[in-house]
Amino acid sequence: MSDDRRTRGTDRTQAIMRTTLELAQEFGYAKLSIEAVAARAGVGKHTVYRRWPSKGALFLDAVLTSGGPGLDYPDTGDLVADLRQQIRAAVDLLGRPPLGPLYQALVGEAQHDPRIAAALNERFIRPQADRTVARLRKAQQQGQLSAEFDLDLAMAILSGPLYFRLLITQEPLTHEYVERLLNALLAGMAPRP
Amino acid sequence: MSDDRRTRGTDRTQAIMRTTLELAQEFGYAKLSIEAVAARAGVGKHTVYRRWPSKGALFLDAVLTSGGPGLDYPDTGDLVADLRQQIRAAVDLLGRPPLGPLYQALVGEAQHDPRIAAALNERFIRPQADRTVARLRKAQQQGQLSAEFDLDLAMAILSGPLYFRLLITQEPLTHEYVERLLNALLAGMAPRP
Amino acid sequence: MSDDRRTRGTDRTQAIMRTTLELAQEFGYAKLSIEAVAARAGVGKHTVYRRWPSKGALFLDAVLTSGGPGLDYPDTGDLVADLRQQIRAAVDLLGRPPLGPLYQALVGEAQHDPRIAAALNERFIRPQADRTVARLRKAQQQGQLSAEFDLDLAMAILSGPLYFRLLITQEPLTHEYVERLLNALLAGMAPRP
Amino acid sequence: MSDDRRTRGTDRTQAIMRTTLELAQEFGYAKLSIEAVAARAGVGKHTVYRRWPSKGALFLDAVLTSGGPGLDYPDTGDLVADLRQQIRAAVDLLGRPPLGPLYQALVGEAQHDPRIAAALNERFIRPQADRTVARLRKAQQQGQLSAEFDLDLAMAILSGPLYFRLLITQEPLTHEYVERLLNALLAGMAPRP
DNA sequence: TATTAAACGAGACGGTACGTCGCGTCTTGGT
DNA sequence: ACCAAGACGCGACGTACCGTCTCGTTTAATA
Numbered sequence: 001m002s003d004d005r006r007t008r009g010t011d012r013t014q015a016i017m018r019t020t021l022e023l024a025q026e027f028g029y030a031k032l033s034i035e036a037v038a039a040r041a042g043v044g045k046h047t048v049y050r051r052w053p054s055k056g057a058l059f060l061d062a063v064l065t066s067g068g069p070g071l072d073y074p075d076t077g078d079l080v081a082d083l084r085q086q087i088r089a090a091v092d093l094l095g096r097p098p099l100g101p102l103y104q105a106l107v108g109e110a111q112h113d114p115r116i117a118a119a120l121n122e123r124f125i126r127p128q129a130d131r132t133v134a135r136l137r138k139a140q141q142q143g144q145l146s147a148e149f150d151l152d153l154a155m156a157i158l159s160g161p162l163y164f165r166l167l168i169t170q171e172p173l174t175h176e177y178v179e180r181l182l183n184a185l186l187a188g189m190a191p192r193p
Numbered sequence: 194m195s196d197d198r199r200t201r202g203t204d205r206t207q208a209i210m211r212t213t214l215e216l217a218q219e220f221g222y223a224k225l226s227i228e229a230v231a232a233r234a235g236v237g238k239h240t241v242y243r244r245w246p247s248k249g250a251l252f253l254d255a256v257l258t259s260g261g262p263g264l265d266y267p268d269t270g271d272l273v274a275d276l277r278q279q280i281r282a283a284v285d286l287l288g289r290p291p292l293g294p295l296y297q298a299l300v301g302e303a304q305h306d307p308r309i310a311a312a313l314n315e316r317f318i319r320p321q322a323d324r325t326v327a328r329l330r331k332a333q334q335q336g337q338l339s340a341e342f343d344l345d346l347a348m349a350i351l352s353g354p355l356y357f358r359l360l361i362t363q364e365p366l367t368h369e370y371v372e373r374l375l376n377a378l379l380a381g382m383a384p385r386p
Numbered sequence: 387m388s389d390d391r392r393t394r395g396t397d398r399t400q401a402i403m404r405t406t407l408e409l410a411q412e413f414g415y416a417k418l419s420i421e422a423v424a425a426r427a428g429v430g431k432h433t434v435y436r437r438w439p440s441k442g443a444l445f446l447d448a449v450l451t452s453g454g455p456g457l458d459y460p461d462t463g464d465l466v467a468d469l470r471q472q473i474r475a476a477v478d479l480l481g482r483p484p485l486g487p488l489y490q491a492l493v494g495e496a497q498h499d500p501r502i503a504a505a506l507n508e509r510f511i512r513p514q515a516d517r518t519v520a521r522l523r524k525a526q527q528q529g530q531l532s533a534e535f536d537l538d539l540a541m542a543i544l545s546g547p548l549y550f551r552l553l554i555t556q557e558p559l560t561h562e563y564v565e566r567l568l569n570a571l572l573a574g575m576a577p578r579p
Numbered sequence: 580m581s582d583d584r585r586t587r588g589t590d591r592t593q594a595i596m597r598t599t600l601e602l603a604q605e606f607g608y609a610k611l612s613i614e615a616v617a618a619r620a621g622v623g624k625h626t627v628y629r630r631w632p633s634k635g636a637l638f639l640d641a642v643l644t645s646g647g648p649g650l651d652y653p654d655t656g657d658l659v660a661d662l663r664q665q666i667r668a669a670v671d672l673l674g675r676p677p678l679g680p681l682y683q684a685l686v687g688e689a690q691h692d693p694r695i696a697a698a699l700n701e702r703f704i705r706p707q708a709d710r711t712v713a714r715l716r717k718a719q720q721q722g723q724l725s726a727e728f729d730l731d732l733a734m735a736i737l738s739g740p741l742y743f744r745l746l747i748t749q750e751p752l753t754h755e756y757v758e759r760l761l762n763a764l765l766a767g768m769a770p771r772p
Numbered sequence: 773t774a775t776t777a778a779a780c781g782a783g784a785c786g787g788t789a790c791g792t793c794g795c796g797t798c799t800t801g802g803t
Numbered sequence: 804a805c806c807a808a809g810a811c812g813c814g815a816c817g818t819a820c821c822g823t824c825t826c827g828t829t830t831a832a833t834a
Contacts, residue, residue: 042786044786045787046787047784047785047786
């Protein structure tokens with residue numbers, strides 16, 4: 001009847017995921033523990049385990065659920081402008097705090113647990129890729145993109161360097177970097193005749 | 194006295210790293226523990242901790258040390274041929290068993306521990322990048338590469354899509370993929386006039 | 387509709403107690419849990435808690451209810467013969483499987499929970515003692531028993547050594563032991579003049 | 580070097596058993612937990628489990644170790660006087676606080692765990708019985724005891740009624756009760772001729 | 773007959789404790 | 804003097820039950 005009742009009854013799930021993000025932000029994913037999540041969320045450990053099979057699965061859910069509005073593609077007719085805007089949005093969301101370090105940790109966890117990797121792919125990477133490919137296909141049909149370009153490959157080429165920076169060199173992802181990247185990819189590395 | 198003695202005496206370090214790789218291959222990095230390494234290596238835990246501050250650091254050392262001959266760049270004068278060969282070598286070494294999963298786990302660990310990330314960069318990523326950039330610069334001077342191309346960026350563009358496949362979509366890295374990638378990057382995405 | 391239905395409807399109480407004994411016999415009282423009883427009896431936990439406040443209370447009820455015909459005293463006029471027969475009956479019932487181990491566990495539980503001890507006394511020990519004392523009193527009046535003998539004490543003297551065997555040394559209770567015991571108690575330990 | 584060092588180094592065992600008795604006295608054996616013992620003793624749970632396989636085994640050790648000087652038999656030449664004194668001592672030690680309730684709980688636990696029962700017998704009951712039987716044998720040789728009396732049985736007859744009071748009716752064990760018991764057992768229940 | 777209250781199965785829930793594992797530090801005994 | 808062996812305090816794991824608490828669903832007794 002009360003708000004408390006409703007909140008607790010219908011969705012402890014939300015509270016647990018919220019707490020998970022809090023603790024991950026405060027102490028880092030590595031020091032996160034289901035024990036601590038349950039304690040701070042005021043919830044029994046079983047209630048967590050009933051919903052998620054592992055710390056990783058909980059974290060995945062928490063991060064992806066918090067993802068907010070998603071990253072929908074604009075379509076202004078100008079491919080480059082649209083790509084620029086979309087990649088900037090992705091970089092702003094996943095490349096810097098508060099979500100950046102969490103996303104980075106999530107990808108890290110995916111390296112240790114194939115179930116996390118699979119879930120991450122299905123729930124985030126692939127949908128995102130599909131949207132990108134769709135936009136690219138349209139551009140290709142309009143002649144804004146080299147006709148013979150493999151679009152799945154294009155997706156990897158656009159994303160890869162950003163992930164390389166995020167995960168490997170771990171330098172900040174700036175709009176300026178996005179800009180240089182787009183220009184380079186469009187032009188190609190071969191010398192101009 | 195014996196060979197055994199000398200091995201143990203002079204270089205327990207080697208034995209510990211070897212055991213680390215063994216266990217990581219058998220059970221996966223996630224289930225690796227210093228406890229188990231010390232036990233199987235027939236070594237006191239102290240002896241491990243005296244050499245490495247953490248499981249991650251030990252693993253990093255073990256993986257990088259095992260790296261074999263390194264990935265030196267050929268220089269036949271033909272940039273594309275050299276790139277192809279070098280990337281194929283890298284992919285063959287780090288993109289498939291036995292080393293592939295370990296390298297993947299190592300990059301994963303780097304997401305949780307900045308010290309591992311830093312060490313990985315210094316000891317492997319940067320040197321490798323430097324060699325690549327050097328080769329690219331030479332090619333640029335010879336007009337085999339677009340003059341205005343940012344070479345650091347080129348490095349990211351060449352590596353990124355491979356890491357994307359290794360870490361994110363986790364599909365196998367084939368020579369065929371390398372081929373398509375090289376072609377695409379050289380040509381650029383912009384439509385041919 | 388079926389027998390099952392009627393049984394469940396009219397007396398879940400019986401079903402729960404029956405299941406309790408089953409499980410206690412299969413796994414031992416120590417591993418008995420209300421959770422398991424409810425599950426096997428096909429009954430909600432609430433239905434158990436509505437009837438008994440604790441595992442111990444349930445077990446007490448189950449054991450005492452299963453007690454069968456009770457241990458009524460014969461009265462043939464011969465005290466020793468009657469005692470012999472009655473004690474043999476008690477020993478056969480409570481001193482050997484299937485009920486023996488359960489009764490033993492019940493007494494054990496009474497050491498940890500005063501409510502169980504009290505209930506055990508009221509529902510089993512005292513009535514049994516009263517019957518014994520009544521029989522002894524009659525014998526005393528008939529001169530078959532030393533006149534000044536404290537009858538409550540007599541009860542303890544008759545029962546005590548049996549419980550000592552059952553609970554402390556945990557050796558089997560045989561008719562032969564009963565025989566020796568009776569002879570000894572009647573004769574007394576003092577040397578014959 | 581310090582007292583702390585020595586105490587912790589040589590004998591955590593003592594500290595754990597001491598704490599066990601404390602907690603058992605404060606909250607009762609039923610509410611005792613290894614978790615709580617370890618916490619209050621300032622000791623890891625593992626350190627407890629390394630020494631004792633179960634709460635019961637720990638408790639047994641703690642109770643028996645605390646037993647103090649043991650219950651040695653006097654031998655004044657007068658059997659009845661000696662028995663009286665020895666039984667009084669036992670009753671004073673095990674029949675009243677602080678040790679009484681603990682001993683009662685220990686016997687209770689022995690009903691649920693055969694290993695405890697066995698250990699209790701070997702470490703306390705049997706030695707005590709042996710001493711009693713030895714004293715009785717001597718008395719028998721001196722004609723202070725009926726010649727044909729089975730001495731093992733005598734032990735059970737002397738102890739049984741006391742355990743019956745302690746465990747079953749759970750009434751207090753007084754010197755007066757001991758007195759009546761001794762008199763009755765010596766005289767026997769048969770009517771005086 | 774229709775209504776209503778109680779009992780019910782099922783099982784989620786906040787807790788406590790279990791017994792285990794591995795951490796990183798510290799101690800001991802043997803060579 | 805070094806080192807294997809492993810004890811130690813600690814924290815977290817994942818599990819089992821506790822006793823309480825909703826949920827709809829029978830079931831029975833009343834209106």
